[in-house]
Amino acid sequence: YQRMVLAARPRGAVQVGNFRLETVEARALEDGEVLVRNEWLSLDPYMRGRMSEAKSYAVPQALDETMIGATAGYVVASRDAHFAVGDAVTGMLGWAEMGIAAGDALRKVDTARVALSAYLGVAGMPGVTAWYGLHEIMRPRAGETIVVSAAAGAVGSVVGQLAKRLGCRAVGIAGGPEKCRYVVEELGFDACVDYKAGNLKADLKAATPDGVDGVFENVGGVIFDTTLTRMNAFGRVALCGLIAGYNGDPQPLHNLKSILLNRLTVRGFIITEHPEVWPAALADLEPLVAAGQLKYRESIADGLASAPAALVGLLSGANFGKQLVHLP
Numbered sequence: 001y002q003r004m005v006l007a008a009r010p011r012g013a014v015q016v017g018n019f020r021l022e023t024v025e026a027r028a029l030e031d032g033e034v035l036v037r038n039e040w041l042s043l044d045p046y047m048r049g050r051m052s053e054a055k056s057y058a059v060p061q062a063l064d065e066t067m068i069g070a071t072a073g074y075v076v077a078s079r080d081a082h083f084a085v086g087d088a089v090t091g092m093l094g095w096a097e098m099g100i101a102a103g104d105a106l107r108k109v110d111t112a113r114v115a116l117s118a119y120l121g122v123a124g125m126p127g128v129t130a131w132y133g134l135h136e137i138m139r140p141r142a143g144e145t146i147v148v149s150a151a152a153g154a155v156g157s158v159v160g161q162l163a164k165r166l167g168c169r170a171v172g173i174a175g176g177p178e179k180c181r182y183v184v185e186e187l188g189f190d191a192c193v194d195y196k197a198g199n200l201k202a203d204l205k206a207a208t209p210d211g212v213d214g215v216f217e218n219v220g221g222v223i224f225d226t227t228l229t230r231m232n233a234f235g236r237v238a239l240c241g242l243i244a245g246y247n248g249d250p251q252p253l254h255n256l257k258s259i260l261l262n263r264l265t266v267r268g269f270i271i272t273e274h275p276e277v278w279p280a281a282l283a284d285l286e287p288l289v290a291a292g293q294l295k296y297r298e299s300i301a302d303g304l305a306s307a308p309a310a311l312v313g314l315l316s317g318a319n320f321g322k323q324l325v326h327l328p
């Protein structure tokens, strides 16, 4: 089967040439192990961090090894009594068409009501991230205004829809008129500001007439800096991601004083450190997805060979919704 390894660490932006496709043989299973044919590979912004050697909350991706990644697929052989051939599972089998995992590192999923791919998005890590940052960190009340950046993306799209369910005014920030139209008309946000239109400060002010009580920050840079100018007293910032700076470009922060003047709470979080919230989060998310009350959109790249270009695209906004790779 084919796998993609990290061939070289990027300097600045990720290049397609940082990766190398290889063909390898599957080894024999040991007791407790399961062989999975991956149908979907999830591409996520954290992968940019793993490609570097800089100190982080996680160890760097090793060179010449299968690139890390979440996958969804079907069991093709099993030496764990809990898994049978044909079971649908998610795991961390990486950028590969097949993989072997210990049974306890796999999650069996029900594809009868929720599509397999959605367990990598709205009913998976990005959905749980949105749920946790909103409910456990920002904790908005009905009537408050919340702002979420990268609003058309995997995490942001869930944040705004959940905030609407809490009775908040949900305002998105996204790149381009098409994404903004989707955020308002399909996802039901109250407003969406296109930061590429060139009037971010004025447009965000118009979209938040009562100021901002909660921020779910996915981008950083000019976007977060501008949002700080709209904060109300005792606002909360759930700092989820800073994608605008992942390639190492310096990021402006001129409005730091807003944190002091408005007595803001700013709290970062890393969702993998909170495995205990998954059951409660998924108990909320899965039925909403199954009932069509939590909408999502996917950008699908075809085949493992297209994964590097799709990751480059994700890190520059070419994706529209959850970025996946379909492995035929």
Ligand code: NDP
Residues within 6 Å of the ligand: 044, 045, 046, 125, 126, 129, 150, 151, 152, 153, 154, 155, 156, 173, 174, 175, 176, 179, 218, 219, 239, 240, 241, 242, 243, 244, 245, 269, 270, 271, 272, 314, 315, 316, 317, 318, 319, 320, 321, 322, 323
């Ligand atoms: P998305 O589906 O939102 O895709 C990334 C989006 O980020 C792009 O579509 C683009 O949207 C925007 N973007 C990319 N580059 C830039 C840039 N240079 N400047 C401004 N915007 C940019 O990805 P996810 O939903 O998976 O992730 C969203 C954020 O959440 C990321 O920052 C990620 O690191 C973070 N995250 C954090 C977790 C945690 O535990 N803390 C867990 C999961 C995700 P647009 O076209 O609108 O600009």
